[in-house]
Structures are given as structure tokens and as C-alpha cells.
Amino acid sequence: MGTDxxxxxxxxxxxxxxxxxxxxxxxxxLRKDGYNVAxxxxxxxxxxxxVAATRQVIDAQDGPVVLVGHSYGGVVxxxxxxHDDVAALVYIAAFAPDKGESVNxxxxxxxxxxxxxxxxxxxxxFLLLDRERFPASFAGDLPAEQAAFMADSQVPWGVxxxxxxxAEPAWRIKPxxxxxxxxxxxxxxxxxxxxxxxxxxxxxxxxxxxxxxVSDPAAVAAVIVQAAAAVAAR
Numbered sequence: 001m002g003t004d005x006x007x008x009x010x011x012x013x014x015x016x017x018x019x020x021x022x023x024x025x026x027x028x029x030l031r032k033d034g035y036n037v038a039x040x041x042x043x044x045x046x047x048x049x050x051v052a053a054t055r056q057v058i059d060a061q062d063g064p065v066v067l068v069g070h071s072y073g074g075v076v077x078x079x080x081x082x083h084d085d086v087a088a089l090v091y092i093a094a095f096a097p098d099k100g101e102s103v104n105x106x107x108x109x110x111x112x113x114x115x116x117x118x119x120x121x122x123x124x125x126f127l128l129l130d131r132e133r134f135p136a137s138f139a140g141d142l143p144a145e146q147a148a149f150m151a152d153s154q155v156p157w158g159v160x161x162x163x164x165x166x167a168e169p170a171w172r173i174k175p176x177x178x179x180x181x182x183x184x185x186x187x188x189x190x191x192x193x194x195x196x197x198x199x200x201x202x203x204x205x206x207x208x209x210x211x212x213x214v215s216d217p218a219a220v221a222a223v224i225v226q227a228a229a230a231v232a233a234r
Contacts, residue, residue, distance in 0.1 A: 015071025016157035025217030047164020081170025126156035
């Protein structure tokens with residue numbers, strides 16, 4: 001595939017507690033397929049700040065953009081995706097809020113029996129996951145050493161980012177794809193399916209943990225390529 005201006009650009013947006021380096025496997029697979037790929041480094045201090053950081057990266061692309069979000073990154077792409085250059089959205093085990101919704105509102109009423117993410121009480125306006133429980137909750141299908149590294153290298157997640165509510169959900173005006181991680185213990189799979197259904201997303205299911213973007217980059221890249229192919233065909 002060429003990288004002319006008609007070829008969709010892929011912009012990858014990470015979620016809370018992690019940074020953009022987790023996309024490395026997905027990045028390499030997409031680059032091998034001939035896509036230009038950019039990785040956003042969200043400060044995760046506030047939704048507004050993360051949307052601004054994402055739009056700055058979108059602005060730098062030359063051509064239509066497939067905007068991809070994991071976890072809280074789904075909130076960011078839902079808001080940033082109204083950008084004129086965004087042609088498609090891809091949600092990877094991600095929140096897909098409607099107007100006025102935030103992570104806070106979406107996790108307020110978990111399904112009965114659903115695992116509860118081990119989020120520690122905020123300290124100075126920031127959240128972390130319990131390091132001991134991080135591997136089982138976030139990264140159950142990664143090698144123990146890798147999961148422990150992710151637990152110990154967490155990025156503190158700003159409470160304001162959790163509270164950030166979407167003003168205009170891009171999935172109402174842009175086509176979307178959704179990868180449900182069926183072993184996810186952070187965002188329950190039934191919640192993922194409900195959000196994907198509401199957004200009218202094209203849904204793929206994969207037996208992965210919340211860290212499916214790290215543990216199974218091929219499954220994630222395949223969904224992104226589906227979206228990019230649909231954009232290129234239009």
C-alpha cells in the first residue's frame with residue numbers, strides 16, 4: 001500500500017494509567033502494511049487537554065485519519081473525532097460515551113457481579129491502580145514480568161480526566177469499529193457490547209484482557225485495517 005494523501009493515516013490514542021508506548025506492537029504491524037501511524041501522548045490531566053493533544057496530532061496528518069482509542073482513549077476520540085479530517089473511529093476495549101457522559105458516569109453503575117477495577121483513592125487529584133492487583137485486572141494475558149512493569153510504570157490519571165464529559169460524540173456522525181475484549185476485567189464485556197451497539201459500530205470480539213492492544217496486536221491491527229479499508233474505498 002502506498003502512503004499517498006488518499007491513504008488513511010492512523011492516529012493511536014492511549015487510555016489511563018499507561019502511555020503511548022503500549023501501542024508499539026500495533027504500530028509495527030500497521031507500518032509493515034504501509035500505513036502512516038502517529039501515536040498521541042495524552043497528559044491525562046483533563047479530557048480537554050487530551051482532546052487538544054489529539055487534535056494537534058490530527059492536524060499534522062496529510063489525508064483522512066482513522067482515529068483509534070483504547071479504554072479512556074475512547075472518550076478522547078469520541079470528542080476529538082468531530083475533527084474534519086477524521087474519517088473513522090476505532091474503539092479498542094474502550095469507553096464510547098454519548099453526549100454528557102464521562103468515565104465517571106459510565107462506571108457509576110456496574111453490572112451485577114462485574115469485577116471492580118482496583119482504583120485507589122485519589123491522591124492530590126490523581127488516581128492509580130493497586131499495583132498488586134494491576135496484573136489480574138488490567139493485563140491478565142500478559143507475561144507476569146511485563147504486567148508487573150506496567151503496574152510499576154503507571155501514569156497517574158487525573159480525576160478531571162475521569163470527570164470530563166463529552167460535548168458532541170463523533171460516533172453519531174462518523175462510522176465506527178469496536179473490538180470487544182471478552183476477558184476484560186476493567187470494562188465489563190457486556191458494557192463494551194452495549195456501547196458498541198449504541199454507536200452502531202462494526203463489532204469484532206477477541207479473547208483478550210483490557211491490555212489486548214499489547215497482548216494481541218494482530219487482532220487490534222486487523223480491526224484498524226478494516227476501518228482504513230472502508231475509508232479508502234469511499
